[in-house]
Amino acid sequence: MKSTLKAYFDLVKFRLTSTVVATSVFGYVLGCKFNSTDGSLTGFSWIVFAGVLVGGLFIVFGSNGLNQLLEKSQDSQMSRTQSRPVVEGRLSESQARIFSLFCGLFGIAVLLFTAPLLTTILGALSLVLYVFVYTPLKGVTPLAVMVGAIPGALPPLIGYTAATGVIDDAGIILFLVQFFWQFPHFWAIAWLLHEDYQKAGYWLLPSKGGRDKYSALQIVIYTIILIATSVMPVLYGMSDVWALTGLLPSGALFLFFAFKLHRSLEESDARKLLYTSFLYTPVVFVTYILF
Numbered sequence: 001m002k003s004t005l006k007a008y009f010d011l012v013k014f015r016l017t018s019t020v021v022a023t024s025v026f027g028y029v030l031g032c033k034f035n036s037t038d039g040s041l042t043g044f045s046w047i048v049f050a051g052v053l054v055g056g057l058f059i060v061f062g063s064n065g066l067n068q069l070l071e072k073s074q075d076s077q078m079s080r081t082q083s084r085p086v087v088e089g090r091l092s093e094s095q096a097r098i099f100s101l102f103c104g105l106f107g108i109a110v111l112l113f114t115a116p117l118l119t120t121i122l123g124a125l126s127l128v129l130y131v132f133v134y135t136p137l138k139g140v141t142p143l144a145v146m147v148g149a150i151p152g153a154l155p156p157l158i159g160y161t162a163a164t165g166v167i168d169d170a171g172i173i174l175f176l177v178q179f180f181w182q183f184p185h186f187w188a189i190a191w192l193l194h195e196d197y198q199k200a201g202y203w204l205l206p207s208k209g210g211r212d213k214y215s216a217l218q219i220v221i222y223t224i225i226l227i228a229t230s231v232m233p234v235l236y237g238m239s240d241v242w243a244l245t246g247l248l249p250s251g252a253l254f255l256f257f258a259f260k261l262h263r264s265l266e267e268s269d270a271r272k273l274l275y276t277s278f279l280y281t282p283v284v285f286v287t288y289i290l291f
Contacts, residue, residue, distance in 0.1 A: 003090070004090075007085040007090040007091045008085075008091070008099060010084060010085045010090075011064070011065045011068060011084075011085050011086070011091060011096055011099070011100070012060075012061035012062075012064050012065055012100075012103065013064045016064070017057060017060040017061060017064060018057075019278075020056075020060050020152075020155055021053060021056040021057050021060060021155065022282070023155040023156045023159070023178060023281065023285070024052050024053070024056040024155040024156065024158050024159035024162075025049070025052060025053060025056075025159060026156060026159065026285035026286075026288075026289070027052075027155065027156035027157060027158060027159025027160040027162075027163075027171075027174055028048070028049055028052050028159035028160065028162050028163050029041065029044075029159075029163075029289055030156075030159075030160060030163075030170070030174065030285065030288055030289060031159065031160040031161070031162065031163025031164045031170075031171070032044045032163045033288075033289065034160075034164075034170040034233075034238050035163065035164050035170075043163060044163075047114055048114055048115055048162050048163070050114070051110050051111060051113070051114025051115050051162070052111070052114075052115060052119075052158065052159050052162045054107070054110050055107045055108070055109075055110035055111035055114065055115070055123060056107065056111075056123070056155060056158065056159075057107065058103045058104065058106045058107030058110065059103075059104055059107035059108060059111075059123050059124075059126065059127050060107075061100070061103035061104070061107070062100045062101065062102075062103035062104025062105070062106075062107060062127060063104065063126070063127050063130045063131055063151075064100075065096055065099060065100025065103060066097075066100045066101070066104070066127075066131045066135075067130065067131055067135050068084055068085075068086050068096065069086060069093060069096045069097055069100065070131065070135050070136070071135060071138075071200075072086050072087055072093070074139065074200035074201065074202070075087045075200070077199045077200045078193075078196045078197065078199050078200050079196050079199075080193065080196055104127050107123065107127075108120060108123055108124050108127075111123045111158075111162075114162075115161075115162040116161060116162065116165040118161045118165060118166070118167070119158055119161045119162045119165075122154055122157060122158045122161060123154075123158055125151070125154065126151040126154040126155070126158070127151075129147070129150055129151040129154075130148065130151040130152075133147055134147050134148035134150075134151065138202050138204070139200070139201045139202060142203055142204055142205065142206055144204070145182075145183065145186055145187070145190075145204055145206075148182075148186075149179050149182040149183065149186075150179070152178065152179070152182050153175050153176070153178040153179035153182065154175070155178070156174040156175065156177070156178050156285070157171050157172075157174055157175040157178075160174055169236060170233070170236070170238050173229065173232045173233055173236070173238075176229045176232075177226070177229050177230050177281070177284060178281065180222055180225050180226040180229055181226050181277065181280060181281055183218070183219070183222035183226075184219045184222055184223045184226065184254070184258060184273065184277060185274065185277035185278075186204070187204075187205060187206065187215065187218065187219050187222075188219070188261075188270045188271075188273045188274035188277060189274060190204040190205045191205065191211055191215070191261070191267065191270035192267055192270050192271060192274065194210055194211055206218040211265055211267075212265070213262065213265070216258075216261050216262035216265060217262060219258050219261060219262070219273070220255070220258045220259060220262050223254055223255050223258040224255065226251075226254070226280075227247075227251035227254065227255060230247050230251060230284050231244065231247050231248075231251075233288055234247070238288075239287070239288050239291050240291040242291045243287050243288065243290075243291035245287075245291075246283055246284070246286070246287030246290075246291070247284060247287055250279070250280055250283045250284065250287075251280075253276055254273075254276050254277065254280050257269065257272050257273040257276050258273060260272070260273075261273050
């Protein structure tokens with residue numbers, strides 16, 4: 001029983017899922033704040049909050065499981081994924097398929113009964129785009145990273161629409177922050193795992209030269225765009241000017257490591273950039289909430 005539970009735990013990638021769903025929770029809280037006149041959490045509902053949390057968890061569970069099912073052949077060729085449960089046979093394909101479909105449908109149902117219809121549609125769209133568009137494209141073109149950034153950026157918007165029922169300027173900004181963050185984040189991962197990805201036929205860095213100046217320059221450019229996008233709530237008056245005390249230092253640190261990678265092209269600097277990226281979005285969203 002213990003080994004079977006661990007296999008399902010590995011299938012849904014629980015730790016990764018929890019970080020993704022956290023952005024939905026941030027989105028919900030910010031939706032309540034941005035749509036109030038005094039910055040309070042107007043309209044906050046524990047039922048909707050729980051629906052966003054549980055529904056989001058199960059949708060991402062389903063997405064991750066179906067992704068592993070579709071990528072079984074490629075996962076078997078890469079060192080970092082050879083121990084996944086479907087590859088090793090700890091779960092059969094039918095077990096993984098039934099469980100993942102159940103998770104995805106259950107998550108959508110939870111959103112349907114606790115949140116606005118728009119939120120449910122966005123949740124379902126994130127699953128479809130990730131599993132049936134991004135996953136097949138990974139072996140075809142590096143542009144898959146851009147396509148995959150769309151479902152990856154939907155969680156904060158899912159949470160936001162659960163609070164507001166609409167997609168407005170504030171919701172779009174939250175989407176764009178998460179969207180542009182994914183490029184330096186994912187390219188840092190692709191930099192570290194370049195050879196491993198190539199074993200499975202994936203070319204995910206933006207340059208045909210792989211770990212070269214052009215790839216590093218793209219990381220710098222998208223980091224700058226991310227920082228500019230992150231300060232937009234201040235410019236729009238959704239957050240106080242004091243939010244810059246959190247946004248600018250975190251952005252400067254992120255950009256510092258992006259430039260450092262561009263200068264050195266070393267894997268050690270790509271790893272530092274990756275670690276910085278893990279800190280960036282929590283700092284940004286918490287800053288929005290506080291200010």
